[in-house]
Amino acid sequence: AFSNPLKVEGTVEEYLTDTVTNMQGTLKDLTRDCAADLDTMMLDKFVKSFPSQTCVVGIQLLWTTGVQDSIAKAKTDRNAMPQMNKRAGVTLQSLISMASYGGPSYLERTGIEALIVTQQHLVDTAQELTTQKVRSLHEFEWLKNLRVYWDEDKDNCNTCIADVSLTHDYEFLGCTERLVITPMTNRCWISLTQAVHMFMGFSVVGPQGGGKAETV
Structure with a gap:
């Protein structure tokens, strides 16, 4: 229902x-x-309380904040990033359990599966950051990733990648399936956001069923 x-x-x-x-x-x-309830609401209640596309944004908000804090602490605490990886892995396993047990409806299962795909990408990215020993928020290995923030001052959700920050358009997407996010997907995101930032056009080329439309 509308607000x-x-x-x-x-x-x-x-x-x-x-x-x-x-x-x-x-x-x-x-x-x-969703941004306000992330830190206090249990995962199963969180997934059932918000629409699928809002939950996807929510876990990205939580991951971005968690990784930023861990990178900031990594200079003095070498366990900061491994602990973040562990928390991200626990979230992934919890989502898998929710999809496997409890008899969710088709719509609920579709939403949870979209969250699993997104969370798996976040787990892989956090592991890569740990392996590369990223210690600064200004390193490209961190900046090249899709990051989602809630700006309290502007009361808006911002999506950032590299040196580009775009305001969320809140376009209705519904509860849809998501394709696996690959390194190629991430490179496409960088190119597309740079094009938008410079007021230029872009065209994604590839075989049918490769995820071009979803990436855009």
Whole structure:
């Protein structure tokens, strides 16, 4: 349901424009609530309390904050990143258990599977950062990754990669399946965000079924 009731009135163009605006506002409200509840809500309750696409943003917010804190501590605490890896792995195993047991509905299972794909990528990335002994938030090995933040001052969700920061558009995606995120996907994200940042166009080329549309 929308955060604010929508009156069906006016011309079709006006009504549809109001629908899109209301939808984006509702998703922004949900993302804000999600960011606020991340640290206090149990994982199973969290997954059931928010839409799938909001949960995907939520676990990325949690991962970004956790890895940043661990990298900042890594200079004095060599166990900071390994402990972060362990927490990320526990989250992944919990999601797998939720999908395997308890008889979730088809819609719930689809949402959980999307979270598993995303979390697996985050686990792999954290492990790579640990192996490469990243000790600074200014190192490219950290900056090249997709990072998600909630900006309290601007009351908005920002997606960052390399030196580019883009404001979340809160476009409705629904509860959909996700393809596996590969190193090639990450390289595409870097190229695409750089193109958008420089007000340039881009075109993703590849075989059918390779995930071009989803990557964009």
